[in-house]
Amino acid sequence: MTGDHAARRRRTADRKGDLRERAILDTCEALLARQGYDAVTVGDLAQGAGITRGALYFYFGSKQEVVTALVARTVAHLWERSRATAEAEEPRQAIAVAMRRTIELWSDHGPVMRTAIDLSLSVPEIGALWSRTADLFSAAITAVLERAGVQAGTGPEQASAMGRALCWMIERTFYHASQQSPQELRRASATCEHIWLISAGLKA
Amino acid sequence: MTGDHAARRRRTADRKGDLRERAILDTCEALLARQGYDAVTVGDLAQGAGITRGALYFYFGSKQEVVTALVARTVAHLWERSRATAEAEEPRQAIAVAMRRTIELWSDHGPVMRTAIDLSLSVPEIGALWSRTADLFSAAITAVLERAGVQAGTGPEQASAMGRALCWMIERTFYHASQQSPQELRRASATCEHIWLISAGLKA
DNA sequence: TACTAAAATCGACACGGTGTAGACTTTGGC
């Protein structure tokens, strides 16, 4: 706990291994962008990172751990940015900003997002990560609905449940659109925004 | 093409093999209900159907083919029932009926539905099957929206795109709710119905 | 500079699941 100790920690923080770790994760993301999880082999991952399979298992206990770490990295990035968002905005503004953020997120990390969703069931770790992320989104949407006048509460037709449903709508719509094209992503975003506004009572 | 030939065909229609085929599919559905696709092994499938692995490969070329056939069977069942639906109803009625049908569908075949969705990407055959099903739903929702007065067209804020988004909302919401409980399924349905009605301009 | 412990890497292996091949048995029409 001494300063000296901390210094050593910091110095060792960028040791060779961390570079490798990042290289593995980067390779994973690149491979995921065009092969789908199943098709990606541990050998591919290792080769992409410039090491052998055996060496890779020094960093990660399994293929699942690699992709879990990748999802964690992406999601952490997302959390940081959403925390930076001022929450007290005018509803219409808040919705527009949120959708813009979502477009960026899916543009930059679509393959990882899709993989995370696909593996949520079979890999509990990823499921937890994604569930927590969805909760964040869901809560944000709910908050906007309430601020716009939708009745608060947990009934099937009240803000909370509606926020959840709209969250799933956005997730799934972007999931598909991100496989098409950036343009399709923008169109999808416009549609989601429209329905969100209507649900909030902010549009005819 | 003679009557005799047809009779023979019909007689051979329930030959031993067809029973086995159904047994394999039934086993697959049962196993999928509590294990997830990856965990299900061809050996399990064969054992459940009372044959050996080798014999199973006489009926299906691969594990993927088995689950594809299962999805096809389920989806065919769904198509039949939705074809039986009268299309020219009053919007509110149509929506209520559609949601009721959807609850039944997910109650009876939740695990298969979820598996189909999960494998849509990695198994093109299943992706096509599911995509076609989604198109059907999407079109039905769109039709109701238009009949309720939403502007027809393919713009991001017009009926077609909205129908798609609502379709995804329903899919994802039921996907999650069907993992919880029948009660949660009904709650989820109520929420989706509510948003659908609002989007159609049929509710405050 | 030489020593040493931890970090990193490798090659070889065992295991489990998939799909194939060929031999054998059952079934049902003639």
Next chain:
DNA sequence: GCCAAAGTCTACACCGTGTCGATTTTAGTA
């Protein structure tokens, strides 16, 4: 009873995962 097609089995080859122990590299320390 004969025979072809349908159905079934056992054994095998292949591939990807994850483990293990030996070896090399790295970086503090004397």
